[in-house]
Amino acid sequence: MLNTSREQPTTLHIYNFGSVFGNRKIVKGDDKTTTLYFMQNTRSSMHWTFDLHADGSDGPLLCRAQSSYNGPPLLDEVNHGPTILSMTGIRYPVKMERKRGAFNGTVFFEGPDHKEYRWQTSARLFSAAMECLDAEDALIATYRVTSMSVTKDGVLVVQPSGKFMLDLLVATSLAMRTPNN
Numbered sequence: 001m002l003n004t005s006r007e008q009p010t011t012l013h014i015y016n017f018g019s020v021f022g023n024r025k026i027v028k029g030d031d032k033t034t035t036l037y038f039m040q041n042t043r044s045s046m047h048w049t050f051d052l053h054a055d056g057s058d059g060p061l062l063c064r065a066q067s068s069y070n071g072p073p074l075l076d077e078v079n080h081g082p083t084i085l086s087m088t089g090i091r092y093p094v095k096m097e098r099k100r101g102a103f104n105g106t107v108f109f110e111g112p113d114h115k116e117y118r119w120q121t122s123a124r125l126f127s128a129a130m131e132c133l134d135a136e137d138a139l140i141a142t143y144r145v146t147s148m149s150v151t152k153d154g155v156l157v158v159q160p161s162g163k164f165m166l167d168l169l170v171a172t173s174l175a176m177r178t179p180n181n
Contacts, residue, residue: 007160012036012170014153014177025153027170037062039174048178052171063087063171067178083175085109087168094168096175109172111165119143119176130176132162132169143173153177 011030017024027037038057041050052063068081082097089112096109096119105121116139121130132141140162146152156173158166 004174010158010163010166012156012158013035014156014174015151016153027156039168041178049077049175050178052167052174054167056180061088062167065171065175065178067175083107083176085168087171088161089167093170096172107172107176109168111168113164121176130173132173141169141173143176145177 005159008105013028013030015026015028017026023041023043025037025039025041026035027039028034029036035056036054038059039050040053040057043049047067048099049064049066051061052065053059054062063085065083065085067083073149077127080093083153085094085096087094094109098105098107106118107120108116108118108126111117116135117132119132121128121129127147128141128145130145131139132143134140138161139159141156141158143154143156145154154177157168158169
């Protein structure tokens with residue numbers, strides 16, 4: 001679906017902070033200087049969690065995310081359940097999960113408007129990207145992974161049609177970029 005309004009997409013720049021593999025991320029605005037979000041990630045042998053704050057590490061908590069079990073198979077069964085996002089602006093937990101038969105890395109979630117959205121990945125020789133689409137295949141957001149940078153993880157571009165759930169798109173895209181989601 002083509003955007004016919006004059007409203008421009010929102011562009012966010014995501015940077016790894018603290019180490020090469022980055023257990024913290026800073027999300028900056030289009031000017032690349034204003035900090036809009038801060039993510040702190042922790043990991044155990046069984047799952048990962050992250051907290052997403054507005055404005056910086058001391059800003060208000062927007063989301064707490066926890067992956068499902070990510071350890072070795074138990075009793076010959078691998079059951080990677082949904083990643084659960086507890087968004088402070090939404091009164092119910094948001095589940096990010098693969099559907100039966102979706103083997104291409106596509107992850108589905110419900111937006112605050114109670115509609116289904118999905119992140120799907122694509123990889124090419126020197127680039128990787130994720131697209132967030134709605135049920136009618138309209139583009140809501142794109143996350144372009146930066147492959148040749150140590151500190152920059154990528155760029156998230158949110159279309160005007162997705163701005164009403166900007167915090168959720170940031171949280172779900174970061175959950176997609178967290179290894180073993």
